[in-house]
Amino acid sequence: MPDREALPERFAAWFASRGWEPRSHQLELLALGRAGRSALLVAPTGAGKTLAGFLPSLVALSERPARQKGRGLHTLYISPLKALAVDIARNLDQPVAEMGLSIRVETRTGDTPSHKRTRQIERPPDILLTTPEQLALLIAHREAAELFSELRCVILDELHALVTSKRGDLLSLGLARLHRLSPGLAAIGLSATVREPDDLRRYLVPQRPFPLPSAGEGGPRSGSGRDEVPQEGSTGLSGEVAIPSPASHPRGTLPRGGGRGLELGMADLVVVEGGARPDLHMLVTGAKLPLAGHTALQAMPAIYDLIRQHRTVLVFVNTRLQAEYTFQELWRINDDSLPIALHHGSLDVTQRRRVEAAMAAGQLRAIVCTATLDLGIDWGDVDLVINIGAPKGASRIMQRIGRANHRMDEPSKAYLVPANRFEVLECQAALDAVEEAAQDTPDARIGAPDVLAQHVLGMACADAFDPLQLYDEIVSAAPYADLSWEEFEGTVDYVATGGYALRAYERFAKILRGPDGLWRVRDGRVAQQYRMNIGTIIEATKVKVRLGRSLRGKPGTVLPKTGRVLGEIEEDFADTLTPGDTFLFAGEVLRFEGLHEDEALATRAGPGTDPAIPSYAGAKFPLSTFLAARVRALIADPFEWDRLPNQVGDYLAQQRRRSVLPGPADLLVETFPRGGRHYLTAFPFEGRLAHQTLGMLLTRRIERARLRPLGFAANDYGIAIWMTRDINERISLEPDFLDGLFAEDMLGDDLEAWLDESSIMKRTFRQCAVIAGLIERRHPGQKKTGRQVTMSTDLVYDVLRKHQPDHLLLRAARQDAATGLVDVGRLGMMLRRIQGRIIHKALDRVSPLSVSVMLEIGREKVYGEGADEILAEAEAQLLEEALAG
């Protein structure tokens, strides 16, 4: 057991005064902190994780000699959410005040006034709480070396959530810089339970030793795996930093799992087991479940009853549309007028803050929300979580469940509400996974090239850099550990002049290499540009939705600038609206009246109007691979069906009778005629994104086979493609036809050809171009003026892929596409899995399983339509009118 004696008297007394017993992981972290070691703390919610993270710093700061002048920053805390940083600062004030510690705690976010920022650099606080973006700005500051020279500890909160995105890449590079500026720095990661804690342990500490600055090194280097000779630096410290050595483990903190040989380049691991098992159920009412759709209409009365029976309920849904819908339905039956609120990312910020404040004050009985409340501070006293729709991932659902009841010894109570029969399967798979505490967090990332480019420019802004030293520093960050010297050189070249084979921009270079071999930023303007464009979060350009007033007596005329702003919608979505279209937003059905300057004007639609435009962009998480495998296994094993609601078991039995049920590794393909068309349906269970890509590629191939495809639809479980010609006849003539259709080589030329034209790829490219600084961000509120030169990235994309297809930005976009919106990685895995395992069933009508995906047709956008088809239709409509008239 950890050493209780390690806790100073003052702290022990404080714990006692609160009626607390220091927990063993808190003492373990304290011991590790005293030894100056980095550590990953994995603990469930309510385990006192944050206090554990700060304890070593609070103790160290309380023990240092009386205040001396010019003391540097001691501890840095990084959180993914600005609000969380502010909240933690408040929570720290209590122990600091109650123990009478002389410790200055401050936050630094985008909202911090500039005079305070300046002061924070001149006279740093002891503990600074901030975000990854602010860290990037701080390390690019001219005073960074000075500011961080005495930093002893960096605490990374919600690390599991941070590392899964480009923000995590950026943070890893910032962390590498901190390790370098302050050799011996201890990094503490705080995380929920993850599948691979070793990934996070590597993230925290340098993956390779890097030498301290030494003058006179130069010349190009070949390869990246050379041996380092540790050098004595001028500071007298050892030349290697922060590689944990197994020999120095303090008592009681031996990491779990793995032999000692694995310990190199990993932080120590402290795991807090368990907590109480969640009290988790599936909410199935007697009502008939639909085969498709995500509204869960049949469950609304039961959900309302649950809200009535609890203090405060968080109702999670997967998309903003569902949030809008659920909110409306709950109010429709809200006979008791319970305070039920709505919270999602498109709503106006002030409205969101109002909801959060009301909840913290205990004034709300329920909040219908999206992933915006997945993370963050504890708003009030939530005693029940309801998740409507598919859980999508085991880890995701566990995180959400954890939002109820933040005391770890009491069970969190939650209900999963399936909205259709497939979602019953997914909910059952998630229940099983939670029961086994199985996790499906994503794999560790490979650092993105665009983020690296941003960082390299930032480092030039901080100070002149030696490329060899910077390279060593960058490959010490886990996501960039495999970066080759050539890739790094290419990145520096990109930052300097755009990285083009045509050396057109040499004389405008942003960073310049001096005769001393060091790279320097060209001028203050470049540094200013860097600061304005920092960060990896690219918000979709949005337009405000304003409620306009119809002009009385003059229908169809709307007065702009009169009503209030309801929130924002993506410009892309607004682009597809035509005046008169109705859509759900902010809890109401609105009628789109047109765009006026940068605002979408809308009026309230008349009562009883159905929203005509089905969906707008919002977080749509694909079904995780892990849950997908479990769903396939459930379907394949009739003995498991007893655990499912009767109607779902019956449904599967019907499928078995009318067609066939695939085995856990099989791919079921059905073909059947319907309404003069020929249909092909397939059920890979690989998530909507991978299925959309598959649909695009299969449509191309079917086109080449001259079967005349007309369109396709996809959901999380399968796809349906329809065509004019009889595909079944083709299959009977050519037995290998299906194997060829689903062959892995579709990921070759077909994929390339499609990707090149795909709007998904163009959007991805745009994001990479902004992150890498090729084009400037548009800042919120900043209006497009006629004079301001904006450049369509689509044009840039088309020109670049034609003339330099291997350019850094195109590589970055492809890397994103592989895991992101196109999900090629997963598609590839599936195609390998099903080789020789395609089960084809020719039917004379649609099967129960196929009905579910057929119902998506008309519900979602139809893919496979080229621009020319749209244009031809617009043209033809005109002619039609002319002929009619």
Add this chain to the structure above:
Amino acid sequence: MRRPNPGQEDAILALGQRLERITKTPGLNLAGETLSLDLCGGLWLPEHRTLVVSDLHLEKGSSFAARSGQFLPPYDTRETLACLHEVIARLDPACVVALGDSFHDPSGPERMEPGDRALVSVLQEGRDWVWIAGNHDHAVSSGVGGRYAETMAIGGLTLRHEPIAGAAEGEIAGHLHPCGKVAMRGRAVRRRCFVTDGRRLVMPAFGAYAGGLNVRNTAFEPLFPKGFTAHLLGDGRIFAIERAMLARD
């Protein structure tokens, strides 16, 4: 969503095909001259063997680098000239008219890569080449071959960069970079287009980096007080679309 039923779809397809024949055969007519709209965005005057292209905006990429330090891929000039090369090789015009804003800024010609400069000379060989003055490149001096003019008359047509609201019939102009947008069934397509009301024609921008202005913008109103038809450059052909079917941005 409102997808037409199968029968309707076939009917629309048939209509589209009929329309295609109608628009393809006679071509447009303006002030007694026959105009042929090319899918590349150029205008072909068959009776004069003249090709008109507008708003090339050559060296726009390098202009950004020089002025704001934004390193857009420097291949736009090459790309624009390659498209121009394709259409010139196909039509073999006796005269090529660049309808203004041929360079993104007056020092554009100086920044041009030697290879691109050589390609311009090759394109000019054996034919008349006219640079019409634009607002971006009004001060363009020599060094890029061809001859310069403020405006140019061909038959009944007047070619100038910036359209003039009260101009006489037969004006061919550029400057506005017209784009048409069609929004339908949750999808929007935005393409460069020719705009005409039978009295004048505004040409699409030809340059690889030239942006677009929606034809529903007020800038087009004084030019086409009685409405217009936009001819959108599709992937495979040009589509004639009436103002009423075009969406605002």
